[in-house]
Amino acid sequence: MTFRDRYGPWALVTGASAGIGTEFARQLSEMGLNLVLVARRRQRMEDLARELENRHKIQLRIVTADLSQPDFLPLILSATESIDVGLLINNAGFGVASRFLEHDLEKELALLDVNCRAPVILSHVFGRQMAQRKRGGIIFVSSVSAYIATPFEASYAASKVYELFLAESLGYELKKDGVDVLALCPGSTDTEFHEIAGSSAVAAMSVQPVVELGLKKLGKKPVAIPGWHNRLLVYALKLTPRRMQTLLAGRVMGNLVTR
Ligand SMILES: NC(=O)c1ccc[n+]([C@@H]2O[C@H](COP(=O)([O-])OP(=O)(O)OC[C@H]3O[C@@H](n4cnc5c(N)ncnc54)[C@H](OP(=O)(O)O)[C@@H]3O)[C@@H](O)[C@H]2O)c1
Structure with missing residues:
Protein backbone atom coordinates (compact mmCIF):
# COMPACT_ATOMS: atom_id res chain seq x y z
CA MET A 1 0.00 0.00 0.00
CA THR A 2 1.39 3.43 -0.91
CA PHE A 3 1.59 6.31 1.58
CA ARG A 4 -1.27 7.97 -0.32
CA ASP A 5 -3.46 4.87 -0.11
CA ARG A 6 -2.83 4.63 3.63
CA TYR A 7 -3.10 8.31 4.57
CA GLY A 8 -4.74 10.07 1.62
CA PRO A 9 -6.39 11.34 -0.34
CA TRP A 10 -6.28 14.60 1.65
CA ALA A 11 -3.86 15.83 4.31
CA LEU A 12 -4.52 18.84 6.52
CA VAL A 13 -1.42 20.78 7.60
CA THR A 14 -1.66 23.49 10.24
CA GLY A 15 1.04 26.16 10.21
CA ALA A 16 1.51 25.61 6.48
CA SER A 17 2.60 29.19 5.77
CA ALA A 18 6.18 28.73 7.03
CA GLY A 19 8.98 26.47 8.18
CA ILE A 20 8.23 22.84 9.02
CA GLY A 21 4.58 23.12 7.88
CA THR A 22 5.54 24.38 4.42
CA GLU A 23 8.00 21.50 4.13
CA PHE A 24 5.30 18.99 5.14
CA ALA A 25 3.12 20.43 2.36
CA ARG A 26 5.96 20.10 -0.15
CA GLN A 27 6.82 16.48 0.73
CA LEU A 28 3.18 15.37 0.93
CA SER A 29 2.47 16.96 -2.45
CA GLU A 30 5.35 14.95 -3.93
CA MET A 31 3.59 11.79 -2.73
CA GLY A 32 0.39 12.91 -4.48
CA LEU A 33 -1.72 13.89 -1.47
CA HIS A 56 2.08 18.08 -9.05
CA LYS A 57 -1.38 16.87 -10.05
CA ILE A 58 -2.98 17.65 -6.71
CA GLN A 59 -5.79 19.80 -5.33
CA LEU A 60 -5.26 22.43 -2.63
CA ARG A 61 -7.57 24.29 -0.30
CA ILE A 62 -6.57 27.22 1.86
CA VAL A 63 -8.08 28.06 5.23
CA THR A 64 -7.10 31.40 6.73
CA ALA A 65 -7.59 30.82 10.42
CA ASP A 66 -6.13 31.97 13.71
CA LEU A 67 -5.89 28.85 15.86
CA SER A 68 -5.67 30.94 19.02
CA GLN A 69 -9.25 32.08 18.48
CA PRO A 70 -12.23 30.10 19.81
CA ASP A 71 -14.05 30.10 16.46
CA PHE A 72 -11.47 28.54 14.12
CA LEU A 73 -13.14 25.13 13.80
CA PRO A 74 -16.16 26.11 11.61
CA LEU A 75 -13.73 27.62 9.07
CA ILE A 76 -11.87 24.31 8.81
CA LEU A 77 -15.04 22.22 8.81
CA SER A 78 -16.60 24.14 5.95
CA ALA A 79 -13.43 23.68 3.87
CA THR A 80 -13.29 19.93 4.54
CA GLU A 81 -16.94 18.78 4.64
CA SER A 82 -16.90 17.05 1.25
CA ILE A 83 -13.42 15.49 1.44
CA ASP A 84 -11.69 12.65 3.28
CA VAL A 85 -8.86 13.96 5.45
CA GLY A 86 -6.71 10.89 6.04
CA LEU A 87 -3.73 12.68 7.55
CA LEU A 88 -3.67 15.48 10.11
CA ILE A 89 -0.43 17.33 10.76
CA ASN A 90 -0.75 19.29 14.02
CA ASN A 91 2.22 21.53 13.30
CA ALA A 92 1.24 25.17 14.00
CA GLY A 93 2.91 26.49 17.08
CA PHE A 94 5.08 29.19 18.56
CA GLY A 95 7.23 29.90 21.59
CA VAL A 96 7.78 32.86 23.87
CA ALA A 97 11.30 33.17 25.26
CA SER A 98 12.14 35.44 28.19
CA ARG A 99 11.30 35.69 31.89
CA PHE A 100 7.79 34.35 32.54
CA LEU A 101 6.72 37.35 34.62
CA GLU A 102 7.71 39.70 31.80
CA HIS A 103 5.54 37.86 29.25
CA ASP A 104 2.25 39.27 28.11
CA LEU A 105 -0.35 36.98 29.74
CA GLU A 106 -2.58 37.08 26.66
CA LYS A 107 0.28 35.73 24.56
CA GLU A 108 0.95 32.95 27.07
CA LEU A 109 -2.69 31.91 26.83
CA ALA A 110 -2.66 32.14 23.03
CA LEU A 111 0.35 29.79 23.09
CA LEU A 112 -1.70 27.23 24.99
CA ASP A 113 -4.57 27.64 22.51
CA VAL A 114 -2.38 27.16 19.42
CA ASN A 115 0.04 24.53 20.77
CA CYS A 116 -2.43 22.46 22.85
CA ARG A 117 -6.13 23.36 22.44
CA ALA A 118 -6.17 23.40 18.62
CA PRO A 119 -4.43 20.00 18.27
CA VAL A 120 -6.92 18.47 20.72
CA ILE A 121 -9.91 19.83 18.79
CA LEU A 122 -8.58 18.84 15.36
CA SER A 123 -7.48 15.39 16.51
CA HIS A 124 -10.90 14.75 18.03
CA VAL A 125 -12.81 15.85 14.92
CA PHE A 126 -10.60 14.25 12.27
CA GLY A 127 -9.62 11.30 14.49
CA ARG A 128 -13.31 10.30 14.65
CA GLN A 129 -13.63 10.50 10.87
CA MET A 130 -10.48 8.42 10.42
CA ALA A 131 -11.63 5.83 12.98
CA GLN A 132 -14.91 5.43 11.04
CA ARG A 133 -12.91 4.75 7.88
CA LYS A 134 -10.55 2.49 9.85
CA ARG A 135 -7.48 4.24 8.47
CA GLY A 136 -5.58 7.45 8.90
CA GLY A 137 -2.67 9.18 10.60
CA ILE A 138 -2.04 12.07 12.97
CA ILE A 139 1.35 13.72 13.50
CA PHE A 140 1.91 16.06 16.43
CA VAL A 141 4.92 18.30 15.98
CA SER A 142 6.19 18.36 19.56
CA SER A 143 9.85 19.10 20.36
CA VAL A 144 12.92 17.88 22.26
CA SER A 145 11.81 20.65 24.66
CA ALA A 146 9.20 18.10 25.78
CA TYR A 147 12.01 16.20 27.51
CA ILE A 148 13.28 19.04 29.69
CA ALA A 149 11.72 21.71 31.88
CA THR A 150 13.02 24.93 30.33
CA PRO A 151 13.33 28.16 32.31
CA PHE A 152 12.74 31.26 30.12
CA GLU A 153 10.61 29.12 27.79
CA ALA A 154 8.49 27.58 30.51
CA SER A 155 5.03 27.45 28.89
CA TYR A 156 6.43 26.45 25.53
CA ALA A 157 8.26 23.42 26.93
CA ALA A 158 5.19 22.49 29.00
CA SER A 159 2.97 22.75 25.90
CA LYS A 160 5.28 20.38 24.03
CA VAL A 161 5.10 17.82 26.88
CA TYR A 162 1.33 18.01 26.49
CA GLU A 163 1.59 17.22 22.79
CA LEU A 164 4.10 14.41 23.34
CA PHE A 165 1.97 12.70 26.00
CA LEU A 166 -1.21 13.23 23.98
CA ALA A 167 0.39 11.69 20.90
CA GLU A 168 1.82 8.68 22.75
CA SER A 169 -1.46 7.99 24.55
CA LEU A 170 -3.62 8.42 21.45
CA GLY A 171 -1.23 6.18 19.53
CA TYR A 172 -2.16 3.40 21.93
CA GLU A 173 -5.90 4.17 21.93
CA LEU A 174 -6.37 4.63 18.19
CA LYS A 175 -4.32 1.65 17.06
CA LYS A 176 -7.40 -0.57 17.11
CA ASP A 177 -9.19 2.01 14.91
CA GLY A 178 -6.48 1.80 12.26
CA VAL A 179 -5.20 5.31 12.99
CA ASP A 180 -1.43 5.79 13.38
CA VAL A 181 -0.18 8.56 15.66
CA LEU A 182 3.32 9.99 15.83
CA ALA A 183 5.01 12.60 18.02
CA LEU A 184 7.70 14.27 15.93
CA CYS A 185 10.19 15.89 18.33
CA PRO A 186 12.61 18.15 16.44
CA GLY A 187 15.47 19.94 18.12
CA SER A 188 16.54 23.36 16.92
CA THR A 189 15.37 23.72 13.30
CA ASP A 190 16.11 26.47 10.82
CA THR A 191 12.78 28.33 10.57
CA GLU A 192 11.25 31.63 11.68
CA PHE A 193 10.44 30.05 15.04
CA HIS A 194 13.41 31.45 16.98
CA GLU A 195 13.03 35.01 15.73
CA ILE A 196 9.33 34.98 16.63
CA ALA A 197 10.04 33.44 20.06
CA GLY A 198 12.87 35.87 20.81
CA SER A 199 15.71 33.37 21.09
CA SER A 200 18.78 32.27 19.12
CA ALA A 201 18.99 28.98 17.23
CA VAL A 202 21.86 26.59 18.04
CA ALA A 203 22.95 23.74 15.72
CA ALA A 204 19.74 24.14 13.74
CA MET A 205 18.78 21.36 11.30
CA SER A 206 17.16 22.13 7.98
CA VAL A 207 13.45 21.36 7.67
CA GLN A 208 13.84 18.69 4.98
CA PRO A 209 15.30 15.82 7.10
CA VAL A 210 13.01 16.72 10.00
CA VAL A 211 9.89 16.24 7.89
CA GLU A 212 11.32 13.23 6.02
CA LEU A 213 11.82 11.41 9.31
CA GLY A 214 8.29 12.23 10.50
CA LEU A 215 6.69 10.85 7.34
CA LYS A 216 8.97 7.80 7.38
CA LYS A 217 8.28 6.86 11.01
CA LEU A 218 4.50 7.39 10.98
CA GLY A 219 2.91 3.98 11.57
CA LYS A 220 6.23 2.45 12.59
CA LYS A 221 7.12 4.26 15.83
CA PRO A 222 5.25 6.37 18.41
CA VAL A 223 7.99 9.03 18.64
CA ALA A 224 10.60 10.28 16.18
CA ILE A 225 13.52 12.57 17.10
CA PRO A 226 15.36 13.98 14.06
CA GLY A 227 19.17 14.24 14.25
CA TRP A 228 21.64 12.05 16.13
CA HIS A 229 22.69 14.99 18.33
CA ASN A 230 19.08 15.46 19.47
CA ARG A 231 18.67 11.73 20.13
CA LEU A 232 21.91 11.79 22.14
CA LEU A 233 20.67 14.78 24.11
CA VAL A 234 17.39 13.04 24.99
CA TYR A 235 19.29 9.90 25.99
CA ALA A 236 21.68 11.92 28.19
CA LEU A 237 18.74 13.73 29.81
CA LYS A 238 17.25 10.40 30.87
CA LEU A 239 20.46 9.72 32.81
CA THR A 240 20.57 13.18 34.44
CA PRO A 241 18.71 14.09 37.66
CA ARG A 242 15.76 16.41 36.87
CA ARG A 243 17.00 19.20 39.14
CA MET A 244 20.31 19.17 37.28
CA GLN A 245 18.50 19.19 33.93
CA THR A 246 16.57 22.32 34.88
CA LEU A 247 19.71 24.05 36.15
CA LEU A 248 21.49 23.35 32.86
CA ALA A 249 18.48 24.35 30.75
CA GLY A 250 18.18 27.60 32.69
CA ARG A 251 21.85 28.43 32.09
CA VAL A 252 21.65 27.65 28.38
CA MET A 253 18.31 29.39 27.72
CA GLY A 254 19.35 32.39 29.78
CA ASN A 255 22.11 32.97 27.22
CA LEU A 256 19.90 32.33 24.18
CA VAL A 257 17.11 34.77 25.03
CA THR A 258 17.38 37.77 22.70
CA ARG A 259 14.75 40.05 24.23
N1 LIG B 1 12.05 25.58 14.70
C1 LIG B 1 12.40 24.87 15.75
O1 LIG B 1 13.55 24.95 16.26
C2 LIG B 1 11.42 23.88 16.35
C3 LIG B 1 11.93 22.90 17.21
C4 LIG B 1 11.05 21.98 17.76
C5 LIG B 1 9.70 22.06 17.48
N2 LIG B 1 9.23 23.04 16.65
C6 LIG B 1 7.79 23.08 16.39
O2 LIG B 1 7.56 23.02 15.01
C7 LIG B 1 6.28 23.60 14.71
C8 LIG B 1 6.42 24.49 13.50
O3 LIG B 1 7.29 25.57 13.83
P1 LIG B 1 8.36 26.17 12.81
O4 LIG B 1 9.69 25.91 13.36
O5 LIG B 1 8.04 25.77 11.43
O6 LIG B 1 8.07 27.73 13.05
P2 LIG B 1 7.59 28.89 12.05
O7 LIG B 1 8.47 28.93 10.85
O8 LIG B 1 7.49 30.09 12.91
O9 LIG B 1 6.14 28.42 11.59
C9 LIG B 1 5.07 28.39 12.51
C10 LIG B 1 3.78 28.13 11.78
O10 LIG B 1 2.70 28.12 12.74
C11 LIG B 1 1.69 29.00 12.31
N3 LIG B 1 0.99 29.64 13.41
C12 LIG B 1 1.54 30.27 14.47
N4 LIG B 1 0.57 30.84 15.22
C13 LIG B 1 -0.61 30.53 14.61
C14 LIG B 1 -1.97 30.86 14.89
N5 LIG B 1 -2.33 31.62 15.94
N6 LIG B 1 -2.93 30.38 14.06
C15 LIG B 1 -2.59 29.63 12.98
N7 LIG B 1 -1.32 29.31 12.66
C16 LIG B 1 -0.34 29.77 13.47
C17 LIG B 1 2.41 30.06 11.47
O11 LIG B 1 1.52 30.61 10.51
P3 LIG B 1 0.94 32.11 10.53
O12 LIG B 1 1.92 32.98 11.26
O13 LIG B 1 0.79 32.44 9.07
O14 LIG B 1 -0.37 31.99 11.21
C18 LIG B 1 3.46 29.21 10.77
O15 LIG B 1 2.93 28.65 9.60
C19 LIG B 1 5.84 24.31 15.99
O16 LIG B 1 4.86 23.56 16.64
C20 LIG B 1 7.10 24.36 16.83
O17 LIG B 1 6.84 24.36 18.21
C21 LIG B 1 10.06 23.94 16.08
Missing part, protein backbone atom coordinates in the same frame (compact mmCIF):
# COMPACT_ATOMS: atom_id res chain seq x y z
CA ASN A 34 -4.21 16.72 -1.85
CA LEU A 35 -3.71 19.42 0.77
CA VAL A 36 -5.67 21.64 3.10
CA LEU A 37 -3.34 24.42 4.23
CA VAL A 38 -4.17 26.24 7.46
CA ALA A 39 -2.50 29.36 8.92
CA ARG A 40 -3.09 33.11 9.27
CA ARG A 41 -0.88 34.43 6.44
CA ARG A 42 -3.00 33.76 3.37
CA GLN A 43 -0.68 35.22 0.74
CA ARG A 44 2.11 32.82 1.66
CA MET A 45 -0.24 29.85 1.41
CA GLU A 46 -1.55 31.08 -1.96
CA ASP A 47 2.00 31.31 -3.29
CA LEU A 48 2.78 27.82 -2.00
CA ALA A 49 -0.47 26.40 -3.41
CA ARG A 50 0.28 27.87 -6.85
CA GLU A 51 3.78 26.40 -6.81
CA LEU A 52 2.62 22.92 -5.74
CA GLU A 53 -0.35 22.86 -8.12
CA ASN A 54 1.96 23.67 -11.02
CA ARG A 55 4.40 20.95 -10.04
Whole structure:
Protein backbone atom coordinates (compact mmCIF):
# COMPACT_ATOMS: atom_id res chain seq x y z
CA MET A 1 0.00 0.00 0.00
CA THR A 2 1.39 3.43 -0.91
CA PHE A 3 1.59 6.31 1.58
CA ARG A 4 -1.27 7.97 -0.32
CA ASP A 5 -3.46 4.87 -0.11
CA ARG A 6 -2.83 4.63 3.63
CA TYR A 7 -3.10 8.31 4.57
CA GLY A 8 -4.74 10.07 1.62
CA PRO A 9 -6.39 11.34 -0.34
CA TRP A 10 -6.28 14.60 1.65
CA ALA A 11 -3.86 15.83 4.31
CA LEU A 12 -4.52 18.84 6.52
CA VAL A 13 -1.42 20.78 7.60
CA THR A 14 -1.66 23.49 10.24
CA GLY A 15 1.04 26.16 10.21
CA ALA A 16 1.51 25.61 6.48
CA SER A 17 2.60 29.19 5.77
CA ALA A 18 6.18 28.73 7.03
CA GLY A 19 8.98 26.47 8.18
CA ILE A 20 8.23 22.84 9.02
CA GLY A 21 4.58 23.12 7.88
CA THR A 22 5.54 24.38 4.42
CA GLU A 23 8.00 21.50 4.13
CA PHE A 24 5.30 18.99 5.14
CA ALA A 25 3.12 20.43 2.36
CA ARG A 26 5.96 20.10 -0.15
CA GLN A 27 6.82 16.48 0.73
CA LEU A 28 3.18 15.37 0.93
CA SER A 29 2.47 16.96 -2.45
CA GLU A 30 5.35 14.95 -3.93
CA MET A 31 3.59 11.79 -2.73
CA GLY A 32 0.39 12.91 -4.48
CA LEU A 33 -1.72 13.89 -1.47
CA ASN A 34 -4.21 16.72 -1.85
CA LEU A 35 -3.71 19.42 0.77
CA VAL A 36 -5.67 21.64 3.10
CA LEU A 37 -3.34 24.42 4.23
CA VAL A 38 -4.17 26.24 7.46
CA ALA A 39 -2.50 29.36 8.92
CA ARG A 40 -3.09 33.11 9.27
CA ARG A 41 -0.88 34.43 6.44
CA ARG A 42 -3.00 33.76 3.37
CA GLN A 43 -0.68 35.22 0.74
CA ARG A 44 2.11 32.82 1.66
CA MET A 45 -0.24 29.85 1.41
CA GLU A 46 -1.55 31.08 -1.96
CA ASP A 47 2.00 31.31 -3.29
CA LEU A 48 2.78 27.82 -2.00
CA ALA A 49 -0.47 26.40 -3.41
CA ARG A 50 0.28 27.87 -6.85
CA GLU A 51 3.78 26.40 -6.81
CA LEU A 52 2.62 22.92 -5.74
CA GLU A 53 -0.35 22.86 -8.12
CA ASN A 54 1.96 23.67 -11.02
CA ARG A 55 4.40 20.95 -10.04
CA HIS A 56 2.08 18.08 -9.05
CA LYS A 57 -1.38 16.87 -10.05
CA ILE A 58 -2.98 17.65 -6.71
CA GLN A 59 -5.79 19.80 -5.33
CA LEU A 60 -5.26 22.43 -2.63
CA ARG A 61 -7.57 24.29 -0.30
CA ILE A 62 -6.57 27.22 1.86
CA VAL A 63 -8.08 28.06 5.23
CA THR A 64 -7.10 31.40 6.73
CA ALA A 65 -7.59 30.82 10.42
CA ASP A 66 -6.13 31.97 13.71
CA LEU A 67 -5.89 28.85 15.86
CA SER A 68 -5.67 30.94 19.02
CA GLN A 69 -9.25 32.08 18.48
CA PRO A 70 -12.23 30.10 19.81
CA ASP A 71 -14.05 30.10 16.46
CA PHE A 72 -11.47 28.54 14.12
CA LEU A 73 -13.14 25.13 13.80
CA PRO A 74 -16.16 26.11 11.61
CA LEU A 75 -13.73 27.62 9.07
CA ILE A 76 -11.87 24.31 8.81
CA LEU A 77 -15.04 22.22 8.81
CA SER A 78 -16.60 24.14 5.95
CA ALA A 79 -13.43 23.68 3.87
CA THR A 80 -13.29 19.93 4.54
CA GLU A 81 -16.94 18.78 4.64
CA SER A 82 -16.90 17.05 1.25
CA ILE A 83 -13.42 15.49 1.44
CA ASP A 84 -11.69 12.65 3.28
CA VAL A 85 -8.86 13.96 5.45
CA GLY A 86 -6.71 10.89 6.04
CA LEU A 87 -3.73 12.68 7.55
CA LEU A 88 -3.67 15.48 10.11
CA ILE A 89 -0.43 17.33 10.76
CA ASN A 90 -0.75 19.29 14.02
CA ASN A 91 2.22 21.53 13.30
CA ALA A 92 1.24 25.17 14.00
CA GLY A 93 2.91 26.49 17.08
CA PHE A 94 5.08 29.19 18.56
CA GLY A 95 7.23 29.90 21.59
CA VAL A 96 7.78 32.86 23.87
CA ALA A 97 11.30 33.17 25.26
CA SER A 98 12.14 35.44 28.19
CA ARG A 99 11.30 35.69 31.89
CA PHE A 100 7.79 34.35 32.54
CA LEU A 101 6.72 37.35 34.62
CA GLU A 102 7.71 39.70 31.80
CA HIS A 103 5.54 37.86 29.25
CA ASP A 104 2.25 39.27 28.11
CA LEU A 105 -0.35 36.98 29.74
CA GLU A 106 -2.58 37.08 26.66
CA LYS A 107 0.28 35.73 24.56
CA GLU A 108 0.95 32.95 27.07
CA LEU A 109 -2.69 31.91 26.83
CA ALA A 110 -2.66 32.14 23.03
CA LEU A 111 0.35 29.79 23.09
CA LEU A 112 -1.70 27.23 24.99
CA ASP A 113 -4.57 27.64 22.51
CA VAL A 114 -2.38 27.16 19.42
CA ASN A 115 0.04 24.53 20.77
CA CYS A 116 -2.43 22.46 22.85
CA ARG A 117 -6.13 23.36 22.44
CA ALA A 118 -6.17 23.40 18.62
CA PRO A 119 -4.43 20.00 18.27
CA VAL A 120 -6.92 18.47 20.72
CA ILE A 121 -9.91 19.83 18.79
CA LEU A 122 -8.58 18.84 15.36
CA SER A 123 -7.48 15.39 16.51
CA HIS A 124 -10.90 14.75 18.03
CA VAL A 125 -12.81 15.85 14.92
CA PHE A 126 -10.60 14.25 12.27
CA GLY A 127 -9.62 11.30 14.49
CA ARG A 128 -13.31 10.30 14.65
CA GLN A 129 -13.63 10.50 10.87
CA MET A 130 -10.48 8.42 10.42
CA ALA A 131 -11.63 5.83 12.98
CA GLN A 132 -14.91 5.43 11.04
CA ARG A 133 -12.91 4.75 7.88
CA LYS A 134 -10.55 2.49 9.85
CA ARG A 135 -7.48 4.24 8.47
CA GLY A 136 -5.58 7.45 8.90
CA GLY A 137 -2.67 9.18 10.60
CA ILE A 138 -2.04 12.07 12.97
CA ILE A 139 1.35 13.72 13.50
CA PHE A 140 1.91 16.06 16.43
CA VAL A 141 4.92 18.30 15.98
CA SER A 142 6.19 18.36 19.56
CA SER A 143 9.85 19.10 20.36
CA VAL A 144 12.92 17.88 22.26
CA SER A 145 11.81 20.65 24.66
CA ALA A 146 9.20 18.10 25.78
CA TYR A 147 12.01 16.20 27.51
CA ILE A 148 13.28 19.04 29.69
CA ALA A 149 11.72 21.71 31.88
CA THR A 150 13.02 24.93 30.33
CA PRO A 151 13.33 28.16 32.31
CA PHE A 152 12.74 31.26 30.12
CA GLU A 153 10.61 29.12 27.79
CA ALA A 154 8.49 27.58 30.51
CA SER A 155 5.03 27.45 28.89
CA TYR A 156 6.43 26.45 25.53
CA ALA A 157 8.26 23.42 26.93
CA ALA A 158 5.19 22.49 29.00
CA SER A 159 2.97 22.75 25.90
CA LYS A 160 5.28 20.38 24.03
CA VAL A 161 5.10 17.82 26.88
CA TYR A 162 1.33 18.01 26.49
CA GLU A 163 1.59 17.22 22.79
CA LEU A 164 4.10 14.41 23.34
CA PHE A 165 1.97 12.70 26.00
CA LEU A 166 -1.21 13.23 23.98
CA ALA A 167 0.39 11.69 20.90
CA GLU A 168 1.82 8.68 22.75
CA SER A 169 -1.46 7.99 24.55
CA LEU A 170 -3.62 8.42 21.45
CA GLY A 171 -1.23 6.18 19.53
CA TYR A 172 -2.16 3.40 21.93
CA GLU A 173 -5.90 4.17 21.93
CA LEU A 174 -6.37 4.63 18.19
CA LYS A 175 -4.32 1.65 17.06
CA LYS A 176 -7.40 -0.57 17.11
CA ASP A 177 -9.19 2.01 14.91
CA GLY A 178 -6.48 1.80 12.26
CA VAL A 179 -5.20 5.31 12.99
CA ASP A 180 -1.43 5.79 13.38
CA VAL A 181 -0.18 8.56 15.66
CA LEU A 182 3.32 9.99 15.83
CA ALA A 183 5.01 12.60 18.02
CA LEU A 184 7.70 14.27 15.93
CA CYS A 185 10.19 15.89 18.33
CA PRO A 186 12.61 18.15 16.44
CA GLY A 187 15.47 19.94 18.12
CA SER A 188 16.54 23.36 16.92
CA THR A 189 15.37 23.72 13.30
CA ASP A 190 16.11 26.47 10.82
CA THR A 191 12.78 28.33 10.57
CA GLU A 192 11.25 31.63 11.68
CA PHE A 193 10.44 30.05 15.04
CA HIS A 194 13.41 31.45 16.98
CA GLU A 195 13.03 35.01 15.73
CA ILE A 196 9.33 34.98 16.63
CA ALA A 197 10.04 33.44 20.06
CA GLY A 198 12.87 35.87 20.81
CA SER A 199 15.71 33.37 21.09
CA SER A 200 18.78 32.27 19.12
CA ALA A 201 18.99 28.98 17.23
CA VAL A 202 21.86 26.59 18.04
CA ALA A 203 22.95 23.74 15.72
CA ALA A 204 19.74 24.14 13.74
CA MET A 205 18.78 21.36 11.30
CA SER A 206 17.16 22.13 7.98
CA VAL A 207 13.45 21.36 7.67
CA GLN A 208 13.84 18.69 4.98
CA PRO A 209 15.30 15.82 7.10
CA VAL A 210 13.01 16.72 10.00
CA VAL A 211 9.89 16.24 7.89
CA GLU A 212 11.32 13.23 6.02
CA LEU A 213 11.82 11.41 9.31
CA GLY A 214 8.29 12.23 10.50
CA LEU A 215 6.69 10.85 7.34
CA LYS A 216 8.97 7.80 7.38
CA LYS A 217 8.28 6.86 11.01
CA LEU A 218 4.50 7.39 10.98
CA GLY A 219 2.91 3.98 11.57
CA LYS A 220 6.23 2.45 12.59
CA LYS A 221 7.12 4.26 15.83
CA PRO A 222 5.25 6.37 18.41
CA VAL A 223 7.99 9.03 18.64
CA ALA A 224 10.60 10.28 16.18
CA ILE A 225 13.52 12.57 17.10
CA PRO A 226 15.36 13.98 14.06
CA GLY A 227 19.17 14.24 14.25
CA TRP A 228 21.64 12.05 16.13
CA HIS A 229 22.69 14.99 18.33
CA ASN A 230 19.08 15.46 19.47
CA ARG A 231 18.67 11.73 20.13
CA LEU A 232 21.91 11.79 22.14
CA LEU A 233 20.67 14.78 24.11
CA VAL A 234 17.39 13.04 24.99
CA TYR A 235 19.29 9.90 25.99
CA ALA A 236 21.68 11.92 28.19
CA LEU A 237 18.74 13.73 29.81
CA LYS A 238 17.25 10.40 30.87
CA LEU A 239 20.46 9.72 32.81
CA THR A 240 20.57 13.18 34.44
CA PRO A 241 18.71 14.09 37.66
CA ARG A 242 15.76 16.41 36.87
CA ARG A 243 17.00 19.20 39.14
CA MET A 244 20.31 19.17 37.28
CA GLN A 245 18.50 19.19 33.93
CA THR A 246 16.57 22.32 34.88
CA LEU A 247 19.71 24.05 36.15
CA LEU A 248 21.49 23.35 32.86
CA ALA A 249 18.48 24.35 30.75
CA GLY A 250 18.18 27.60 32.69
CA ARG A 251 21.85 28.43 32.09
CA VAL A 252 21.65 27.65 28.38
CA MET A 253 18.31 29.39 27.72
CA GLY A 254 19.35 32.39 29.78
CA ASN A 255 22.11 32.97 27.22
CA LEU A 256 19.90 32.33 24.18
CA VAL A 257 17.11 34.77 25.03
CA THR A 258 17.38 37.77 22.70
CA ARG A 259 14.75 40.05 24.23
N1 LIG B 1 12.05 25.58 14.70
C1 LIG B 1 12.40 24.87 15.75
O1 LIG B 1 13.55 24.95 16.26
C2 LIG B 1 11.42 23.88 16.35
C3 LIG B 1 11.93 22.90 17.21
C4 LIG B 1 11.05 21.98 17.76
C5 LIG B 1 9.70 22.06 17.48
N2 LIG B 1 9.23 23.04 16.65
C6 LIG B 1 7.79 23.08 16.39
O2 LIG B 1 7.56 23.02 15.01
C7 LIG B 1 6.28 23.60 14.71
C8 LIG B 1 6.42 24.49 13.50
O3 LIG B 1 7.29 25.57 13.83
P1 LIG B 1 8.36 26.17 12.81
O4 LIG B 1 9.69 25.91 13.36
O5 LIG B 1 8.04 25.77 11.43
O6 LIG B 1 8.07 27.73 13.05
P2 LIG B 1 7.59 28.89 12.05
O7 LIG B 1 8.47 28.93 10.85
O8 LIG B 1 7.49 30.09 12.91
O9 LIG B 1 6.14 28.42 11.59
C9 LIG B 1 5.07 28.39 12.51
C10 LIG B 1 3.78 28.13 11.78
O10 LIG B 1 2.70 28.12 12.74
C11 LIG B 1 1.69 29.00 12.31
N3 LIG B 1 0.99 29.64 13.41
C12 LIG B 1 1.54 30.27 14.47
N4 LIG B 1 0.57 30.84 15.22
C13 LIG B 1 -0.61 30.53 14.61
C14 LIG B 1 -1.97 30.86 14.89
N5 LIG B 1 -2.33 31.62 15.94
N6 LIG B 1 -2.93 30.38 14.06
C15 LIG B 1 -2.59 29.63 12.98
N7 LIG B 1 -1.32 29.31 12.66
C16 LIG B 1 -0.34 29.77 13.47
C17 LIG B 1 2.41 30.06 11.47
O11 LIG B 1 1.52 30.61 10.51
P3 LIG B 1 0.94 32.11 10.53
O12 LIG B 1 1.92 32.98 11.26
O13 LIG B 1 0.79 32.44 9.07
O14 LIG B 1 -0.37 31.99 11.21
C18 LIG B 1 3.46 29.21 10.77
O15 LIG B 1 2.93 28.65 9.60
C19 LIG B 1 5.84 24.31 15.99
O16 LIG B 1 4.86 23.56 16.64
C20 LIG B 1 7.10 24.36 16.83
O17 LIG B 1 6.84 24.36 18.21
C21 LIG B 1 10.06 23.94 16.08
